[in-house]
Amino acid sequence: MNCRPISKPESITLQGFKHACHAMLYARSEEKLFRRIPIRYAVLMQMRFDGQLGFPGGFVDLCDHTLEEGLKRELSEELDYTLDFAESDHMYCHIWEEPFHLVTHFYTKRLTLAELRAVEAAAVQGKEFGLETMGLVRVPLFFLHDGKGGLPSFLCNNFIGNARSQLVDALKSLGIVKEEQLKRALKSSSR
Ligand code: AMP
Ligand code: MN
Numbered sequence: 309m310n311c312r313p314i315s316k317p318e319s320i321t322l323q324g325f326k327h328a329c330h331a332m333l334y335a336r337s338e339e340k341l342f343r344r345i346p347i348r349y350a351v352l353m354q355m356r357f358d359g360q361l362g363f364p365g366g367f368v369d370l371c372d373h374t375l376e377e378g379l380k381r382e383l384s385e386e387l388d389y390t391l392d393f394a395e396s397d398h399m400y401c402h403i404w405e406e407p408f409h410l411v412t413h414f415y416t417k418r419l420t421l422a423e424l425r426a427v428e429a430a431a432v433q434g435k436e437f438g439l440e441t442m443g444l445v446r447v448p449l450f451f452l453h454d455g456k457g458g459l460p461s462f463l464c465n466n467f468i469g470n471a472r473s474q475l476v477d478a479l480k481s482l483g484i485v486k487e488e489q490l491k492r493a494l495k496s497s498s499r
Contacts, residue, residue, distance in 0.1 A: 311402035311412070311470055319401050319411045320370065326408075329379035330365030330471070331393070331415040332478050335424040345450050349484050350424050353475065354386075354431075355442040362468035363414070364441070375413055386441050388434035389427045393417065399478060402470055414474045416482060447475065449485055455496055459485070463497035 319327070334351040341347055353361050364386045368378025376393040384390050397415045404410040419427070431437060431444050448458045463472065476494065479485040485493075 310406075311404045314401055314403040314411065316375075316398055316401055316413070319403060319413075322403070322411065324409055325403070325411050327368050327370055327375060327378075327411045327413060328366060329368050329375050329382065329413040329415060330363035330474070331379060331383065331391075331397070331417055332363055332475065333391075333417055333419055333424060333427060334482070334484065335419045335421040337421050341450065345452075347446075348449055350421060351447040351449065351475075351479070351484065352424065352427070352444050353447055353471070354444050356468060357440050357442065358468070360466045360468040360471075361445070362471045363474065364444075365415075368413075376415075379413075379415060386434055386436050387427055387431045387444075388437075389430040391417065391419075391427075399474075399481070404469075412469055414478070416478050418482075449479070451489070451493070459489075459493040460496040463493055 332351060334349055337347050337350045339347050354364055356362050364383050365379055366382040368375055368382065373381065376395060379393050380391060393415055397417050399414045399416050401411055401413040404412065428444055434441065448462050450458045451460065452458050476490060480487055480490055
């Protein structure tokens with residue numbers, strides 16, 4: 309199960325490939341865990357029906373919609389919340405040749421903390437809650453004193469497709485977690 313990066317324009321010209329769009333929603337947060345540890349950002353992933361973590365989203369039919377319209381529709385089905393996506397929210401995409409014939413598109417969108425909380429509250433009302441989607445989770449971005457708790461432990465979970473790399477790449481490129489801290493988290497999660 310391997311994928312490689314591809315440009316968005318090239319991916320759209322492919323014949324016989326399905327397209328899936330997923331999004332990382334995030335917000336700046338001043339909240340502190342135990343009134344001490346700044347959480348800095350709230351970053352959303354979700355537990356899926358298959359027991360793996362992934363991002364909200366799903367298959368988009370390019371005959372009916374643009375990728376961004378399709379993502380909006382998938383999120384409104386899964387989260388019962390309407391969010392618009394711009395082409396500039398597209399971070400990158402990957403092609404999966406064998407056995408899937410699939411392109412996975414990854415978007416990131418910054419919300420206010422109030423909006424993100426509204427997404428969390430709406431998600432439990434969504435028609436797929438408890439079925440396809442088993443609940444949103446926030447990603448702990450901090451490091452506890454044992455060097456394992458927080459982000460390193462979170463990265464030990466099982467993730468669908470390339471969702472784990474999508475998370476790590478987005479945290480890096482959006483400047484949410486510093487590169488050396490990400491390296492530390494990846495190293496300690498592989499032990
Ligand atoms: P879904 O409808 O959300 O299950 O997504 C459609 C397809 O995309 C499925 O075949 C998944 O295996 C795949 N997929 C789901 N989430 C991700 C992800 N974050 N990264 C890569 N592939 C994914
Ligand atoms: Mn989905």
